[in-house]
Amino acid sequence: MMAWLGGVLLMLGLLFFLAGSFGVLRFPDVFSRLHAVTKADTLGLGFIVLGLGVLQQDWQRFLLMLLIWGLVMLSGTISCQLLGQYGRDQTRDHEESAE
């Protein structure tokens, strides 16, 4: 039962990573690509951490993985914001020079 639950959670996580990768490859501009790739980081990794936690049933390791997930989320959010700001400045400069 637990093995099934863990497997399903892992598959869900992988699905988000796959969708995020496709998004980076297929979406047209910086902002929608960032949207896609940060979903993979937060939700994908979250589901994988949950799945591994269910499979391992070792609360110490689970807490450690949760901590890693939190750090990845924080750095992902912040680098997403920074890249977004950079992208906005770049497009604005581009439009100004085109006018």
Next chain:
Amino acid sequence: MSGDFWFDALLGVLLLVLALATIQARQLAAAVMLYVVFGLMLALAWARLGAADLALAEAAIGAGLTGALLFSALARQPKSITPPVRAGKMAPLAALMLCISMGTVLGWTLWQLPLQPAHSQLPAALEQLGSSGTEHLVTAVLLNFRAWDTLLELLVLLLALLGTRLVAAPEPAALQHWPLARQWSIRLLPLLVLVAFFVLWRGATAPGGAFQAGALLAAALVVLRLNGQLPMLSFGAWWVRALILAGVLAFLLAGLLSLWLNWQPEQAVQWLSWPLPLAKGLILLIELCATLAIGLTLTLLVVGERKELTA
């Protein structure tokens, strides 16, 4: 075939593809990014081989700091680089010949290497582990059995820094200061310092040690410096020079001290062999000093202060 085999095979192929893609990339920025990804995958490969020390060092130095170094070099490039003058017709042929002969020599050398060395020194090293002052074999090799190599590595790092100080790099483009990045780097600082010293302390019993800890410290310093939150790390300041030399100096002093303590008339003396009761303390002292030295040296290599020279 087991899942492990396919994972490792995929990893190997991915490494080759990434290496080729790095060389072939049209844009320098893309090449640097691919190189960082290559470093991370290489760290994964080391971890798969059970070499956690190397994996940590590769991820921190190979992927992290070298990536930052290459990006900061890229930021100093002029906007458009003129393509190099096309070489003569014979040049590709000569390059091809050189590649083929190098490849042959390397391949032949690799072929000669036995997979299981007949005269492995591992059992002997494991036997002496008890008298090395540390419980982790890699640390024992790095700082006791082969301390000489590590001392020379620290000297190489020092020479690299002195070498880069002779190169006149152009000024970097004006840095943009983003409030978000500054807030984040300040929040990250205590965590990085904590993890760095944890990795250093853990080196006595498990993978970790001075190089990995130094790289983490350097990461914290580089982020702070690039965000303009640290004053210029001027080479003229005495404490900068002292910290850069700290690793080599601690090594030499420990070596001299143990020479003096081990001294017995009419007996061959061994350079850099620690007396047993002092071994743990000496190793810890050297590692601490080396961590600070490596951290600051790597920071200066990446940040590359320029203003102090022109001023």
